[in-house]
Amino acid sequence: MLEMNSTSSTMHPSADHSGIFALPVEERIDLAQRLWDSVRDEIEALPLTAAQRAEIERRVAEIDAGAVHCEPFDALMKRLLAE
Structure with missing residues (x-):
């Protein structure tokens, strides 16, 4: 390693x-x-720029609205490594 x-x-x-x-x-x-x-x-x-802050707020709003599917990182990595 x-x-x-x-x-x-x-x-x-x-x-x-x-x-x-x-x-x-x-x-x-x-x-x-x-x-x-x-x-x-x-x-x-x-520090975040105004554009970065706006993008974060946009993505959080999508998650809160259920518009996007979220998958826990550990589950995602397990699935990807199994493929």
């Missing part, structure tokens, strides 16, 4: 990431989820 170094705050743009793309799909999904988890709290602290 690929180890992530949480002490590094930047990634050099010329770094060779080919090893990541060679991982089995399950490990790449796990890596992507762990990467997202590592930035989730920081992203929530970033």
